[in-house]
Amino acid sequence: MNKSKIIAFSAVSLSAALLLTACGNSSSKSEQPTQKANYSFASNILTLDTSMAADVNSIDVLLNVDAGLVRWNPDAQVVNDLAKSIDVSKDGKTYNVTLRDGLKWSNGAKLTAADFVYGWQRTVDPKTGSQYAYALTPVANASEIMAGKKTVDSLGIKAESDTKLVITLATPTPYFNKLLTLPAYYPVNEAFVKKMGNKYGTSSDTSLYNGAFKFVKGKNNWTGSNETFSIVKNDQFYDAKNVKLSGATYQIVNNPNTAVNLFKSGKLDVANLATPELVSANKKNKDYKALTSPRIDVLEYNQSGKVPELSNLKIRQALNLATNRKNLLEIAAPSFSITNTVTPKKLDQAPNGQDFATYAAQPYTYDAKKAAELFKEGLKELGKTSITLELEGANDNSFAKAAVDYLKGNLEKDLPGLTINEKLVSSAQRQKDAQNNNFQILLTSWGADYNEPSDFLMNFVSGSSMNHGLVDNKDFDKAYNAATTAPDVLSADKRYAHYKDAERALYESANVNPLATESVSLLLNPKLKGISTYNSAMIFDLRHAEITK
Template sequence: MQKWQKWTTAAVLVLAIGAGFAVTGHSSSSAPKKDSVLNYSLDGDVQTLDISKSVDQYSTTIIGNTESNLLRLNAKGDPVPDLAKSYSVSSDGLTYTVQLRSGLKWSDGSALTAKDFVYSWQRLADPKTGSEYAYLTSGVKNADDIMAGKKPVSSLGVSAKGNTLTFKLEKPMQQFKYLLSFAQLMPQKESFVQSEGSKYGTSAKEQIYSGPYKLVGWTGTNESFKIVKNPNYWDAKNVKTKQVNWQVIKNAETGVQLYKQGKLDRAKIYGTPEIYEANKNNKAATTTPLAVASYLEYNQASNPYLQNEKIRQALNLATNRKTLASQASGNTRYAATGLVPKNLVKAANGEDLSTYINPHYQYDTDQAKKLFKKGLQEVNKGKMTVTIETDADAVVSKNTVDFLKQSWESTFGSDITVNEKIVPIKQRMQDASNGNFDITLTNWTGDYQDGVSYYNMFKDPTTGTNNGKFKNQAFTDAVNKAENQDANNASARDNDFKQAELALKDQANLNPLYSWKRIILNRPSVKNVVVNPTGLQLDLTHAYRE
């Protein structure tokens, strides 16, 4: 993982394109097989190709490989120019100036211009779009007022003149260079979006592409499709693979068997304890950082029991995270030390940030019982019945809910009944967004390698990712401090994050459970695959078969 570097206060910072992406996991000087074809899978269904509305990792994987942004992460996790030729940052960190490459085209041959980026940023911030990622624009001039409906989208601090894009910020943002590589901020052609209307992004034909590949054969619901080389991509000559076949494979064992039969080039073995145990010693197995946090969200908007702080604290105290990570996941997860997962980024002192901010969640059933009884008395509605909701396609998630049910019911006895609701991921996400849940098990991959990628989600009850709708002023103040007065002080920011984590723990707004390990069987003959701990986890731009 790369340590965050403090933004330069010199006049400008200019980056030029690197010499391609380094090989991940293997090194080779061999030439690619002519017109190579690769075979990959997704664990779940693609939900949408609408760049502004995509939130799930499966849609992001396809969007990230068929679209491009100004920058793209290389094998070291560093943003390097893609559609941009170069960019510079003002000495105060408040102005980013980006020069686009000349002659950029969409997959349909039409010109791709700086205005397409302006439109995409405006569309994300526009409350009419209803994007859960709108908060990413916060910090850009007027973005907060636009999201609140107080100013028009045209006032957003993103402008275009010829081949030059200018971003005006209200405060320095350490994560801003990562946003310039982010899938939900990739360019969109306004005329195309408007002509497609409600059909935009609902199938492969209802989208145009700016990246190395084009999607073919996805109807919006089918589970087999492909991406093919986009000849209009600016760097098409260095895209060595003509086609990548994709399958949606929800059963992890099926994926492993297809890998062993040579029908897939990659299969995860961290999906179930049994699969991990059977394949962990395979020579092709590789472990790479994966910044995914799993945590429980409590509905603090409508559930009277979960509105009670003592009850939430009791549930957290009755959660044995070490045993949970061991038993429910078969050691394919790390026990959580807080909201921020292991392997996201290092703190300024060199520690993993998750270690530095550790607020020390405890497992204490005696204290849990005392708090739970007091909480029930305060609520005064009798015994508590609560439902935990999770994804039907995730074995570890189902194991987790089973573990929590047994643990909580054995701790609190007849005072609680825990029900399980196992649904498809699409329904779980809709229920979470609509507030139609008691407790939901959420898995969140960081958008970029910075703590703000997690803390920003919960600063306000109106944030689309704050499904529990809680307000914790001490938490919000700490995050705001990290983003404002301490924005250019790495040590101070880390301490702000520590205070934010402590505030979450004190009010038990969330229940962090575990963070993930990514253990994959990778085809040794496939080179130049880039994997990232956050954002676009699998980038096949320069991948090829040897």
């Protein structure tokens, strides 16, 4: 896998972590700068519950206020964090973990091995409703617990003492250390959760922290809906002496033009150039940076049976063939690139050295004539002469708004008899609709959690908590399961061949419509150094960041 370090935003993209080393404009001798960073999100965070977080903004904050057994370092390597040591058995199924001594929660309570046991059990418990529960599938009995066939206390994680954990996997998983970086694998304090009840994680005052930063109760806190909030350095954090920032302030700025103006007036340290116009206007700015991002945009189809039209294979195939991706990106996001897999470019390399998206590419093409023919056949099978479908996207995402508008015209023109109704909602509502299977066609954006194809492919496994469209593709399941279980999981050649077969199965059944791999263009304060950015190139790890003169 490509684990090259990125210096000064070179064109190379890491699928796990990037080191942003700013060139920095040194000023003359002056007083030390204030060690506080200023950021913005286009939409609010949705939760501070590590089991429930599934949106990029919530995960961004959680990576700064919480910590797990391991973490990504700036060189895209997984290193120990709360774990002092991790010993893996020869068969790859048993992990013996020793925690660091003296770990504490932000309220001063001891952080112990039991907190990991409770946190993992809570994530896989069907009563919790975690979208990321499926990420714990490699752990022994996790699948059975999620299916309601076993109780949470059978999960393959046991605390032998306050500092000793034993993790048992159902099958050896070579990338399990990468999975451990996810918030869904973080510890959770059971006593605090029970004290907060249903309010846990719904505000900063009803949450507890163990990371480099924390929220302060009642002071610039997050209430669940307010649009400015702050985190401060956590003096209970085991590595607090190496945390240089005193904290960070987050603002919700829906308008990307406003964010750029705030950056230029010194009120933000980072501004995302979220529209083609902003990219064009700021390309010559000395603070401009551009990254290819392991993040993908797709159209999800509801295949639960609630939308009979989308249960018809020919209708889905017609929609895919009628999608003019080239024109879509020229209008909505010229810096994005067309993708032919449900895994983004620059995510990972296949064993032959190819980018996985090239290795597993499928012939997603634009063919209006063939699309119209299939659509006509699909209508005949449905006993209809026309259909109306609803296309939903986020109204606080510049690409989504432009894409929904373009796709309506594109699909209606190329598929006579089709009417597309646009539905634009907040990112929070779009997230809820996805989780509740309350949509027809959904424009979705996924960022990488770790640099391995399973991170994206797991979204289509039958029964997966991330399978929003309720895809049920037996050929896909067979290929994915072969890739992620012994013996083939232990062979890179066989594992990636199965992943390619899984991509082919999704293409042939038109279960999803991949549109583009994103790129990220932004303005970055050159005085802000030492940031690590994860996954989507817009999640900022501030643990080792600092403001320089």
